[in-house]
Amino acid sequence: MKNIVILISGRGSNMQALLEATLPCRIAAVISNRAEAEGLDIARAHGIPAVVIEHRDYPDRDSFDAALARAIDSFAPDIVALAGFMRILGANFVSRYHGRMINIHPSLLPAYSGLDTHARALQDGVKIHGCTVHFVTRDLDHGPIIIQAAVPVLRDDNEQTLAARVLREEHRIYAQAIRWLCKDRVVLNVKGHAVLRHRKQSGHTLVSPGLE
């Protein structure tokens, strides 16, 4: 059975959704770059080792990345899942976990990479928004896409209501992506594409605000 290490920085709701999902793999540890991350207590309550590697304790990105990699590798993970991990990782770190590190991002990438995705979507007046799970590459928030979920943006939405609607879908698609990875159903191929094997294509059209 494959091992997963989850990296967090804060609330940890995606991590919690993974801890509570039925996954064909073992969550070996949760690692945070902030000792105050609320998700750490949730992990401990689930009996999962929760480790802190404080980025502020290291003089530069390279030394933090090296300490983080040592902590991760001590759990011998097959998959590293970033779940609200708010540090930019250096090129060496990213290539060390090439093809086995994934991230969840709260937008339909490549739109709205970076921060404040919901506020920017509302500002632009888009009618459909969503979330993406992708392989992590050196190109921040632009790695090969594994799965996305779209949600409507409703007339009276504010940042909180839209974020909540997207977050519900994040929790579903992250577990799905990890199930596929654990069963080698999705791989990052040599051309740098995420290839999903043996998957019957399906899905539904989302029209927003809807046809009358």
Ligand code: GRF
């Ligand atoms: C999520 O919206 C995730 O997509 C983004 O940061 C947020 C983390 O939330 N990368 P949580 O810590 O998983 O609750």
